[in-house]
Amino acid sequence: MPATAILLLAAGSSSRLGRPKQLLRYRDGTLLRHAAQTALAAALGPVIVVLGSGEPECREALLGLPITMVLNLQWDEGMGTSIATGMQCVREAEHDAVIITLCDQPAITACMLRALVRHPHDAGCSIVASRHGDNRIVDPPVLFTAQHFAQLRLLKGHDGAKAIIRQRPAEELGFVPCPEAAFDVDTEQDVAALNHR
Template identity: 35%
Template sequence: MSRPRHALLLLAAGGSRRLGEPKQLLRLAGESLVRRAARLGLATAPAEAVVVCGAHADAVWRELADLPVRRIDCDTWAAGLGDSLATGLRALSGDIDGALVLLCDQPALDAAHLQALRDAWQGDPARAAASAYAGVLGVPALLPRAWFARLAAGGHDQGARDLLRARAADVQAIDAPALAQDLDTPEQARAVTGTSLGANQGEE
């Protein structure tokens, strides 16, 4: 029996209003956060990989253009994370069984955790596998295809989080407390990257 096929869905459309600069382009150990997230996601061997761009789209895409990922633009990115998620889900192929949803602003993300999510979901692909941190279920998460239609309709400001909470009985939780670390303010970003904002970022 063949294993279920998952897609990588990297949401990289946000405007980083509180931060004041695109967090997708912040660098950790010389690598932009968006490229790092894409690289770690690709290590799960997805059947396809989609990156949703919005604010700073061209600058973000320059970080990824040599990777085996497909760019999808979300014109309504400013409406919230839910619109980016909906745009990405609608772009996935019809033979995909699940979507590994990633963000760019989790510097503690690692390949081992993503592979644990993938393995848990592959063992029971009718259920989701989600990260557990700070008392919530959140992304990264591998969502089953049966959830796509509801999320693809949009209107979910928190992306998949509300649905993960509502359907907690159908979610396999994988602990990842370090993923609670935020990159929303200049002080938080400086603490993680060790540099002042703007020091390592290219021009759009």
Template identity: 35%
Template sequence: MASRMGVSPAGLLLAAGEGSRLGRPKALLELDGERLVDRGVRTLRDGGCSPVLVVAGAAPLEVIGAVVVPNPDWHTGMGSSLRAGLAALPPGCPAVVVALVDQPLVGPEAVRRLIEAYEAGARVAVATYEGRRRNPVLIAAEHVEAVAEAARGDAGARVFLREHPELVTPVPCADVAAPDDIDIPADLEAFNRRHAR
């Protein structure tokens, strides 16, 4: 899927955390025999993003089909990972879809819907579930710098979204995705039980 300019939005997967409550980096966890980082990259790519960037930190990553962006400041929180990823976007990138590595039930259709909203004129599109804003989030190029400046600690893009509600287009995704995340070992066990092939 290409934008109105003929260039696809990029995909940005935040995968730098150490998974302190889980006991290991979430990016390396496997669900249905696939690492979460690979699953996230596939979701963004199949949803229409190109290129796809992965921000790495606690664990060094090699990912087929993605550009790995190291974040030496990963321990300071998600904000630094978002800033590192946005700074690495290629010149001329019209928009970026930001996703989190620990939400494996967000699939390509949710990404496609955000890109379709962008194609229809949205400048910031946010996936919603039962009316609640979650991830992924699409940011048009003209807002990337402001989003990066607002990203601090673990807030990511939330501060920018809260300060600029007039820019946000909600995109309902509850029928095709779920924002459930994996934070503790019991979450992973539950996911594997529910979604084992």
């Protein structure tokens, strides 16, 4: 299996929820710690966590985990800046691909992350997204092979990596079935569902 870095985005202010979703209690810790532990369990390569809003509390929630934490000072300018910040730790000489994942998708498993890595080599795709239902929407987690690293480092704004994806021909885009990607935590209703998991 190729060396694959995992970029876990956890810098946002959770404006829709009104409180930091990263620090919501989940299982034996927080939503953020659970996401980091899932990424580590995939055993694909280094796990890089991008922090921003609520950085001190988030660092504390991640204590003891063998991860790299980086601070995005421009977190309020959008997800693109968090991806660009995290990508400074990802090198073409060391990694064949990077998986970009979020801290608010608690149903994602290590097995699902590994499935993203297997797909490009089976199908010749340079970008592989999660798919739930019959959609053809690019949902995280998303894998990008090394040919996209330079562009990922230049991202800005709220659009994240979608601008890169839109530029690529359809045959470069693959999908892995992942119904669990449909659940993320954005509202109090989602928090209630999280507490019942």
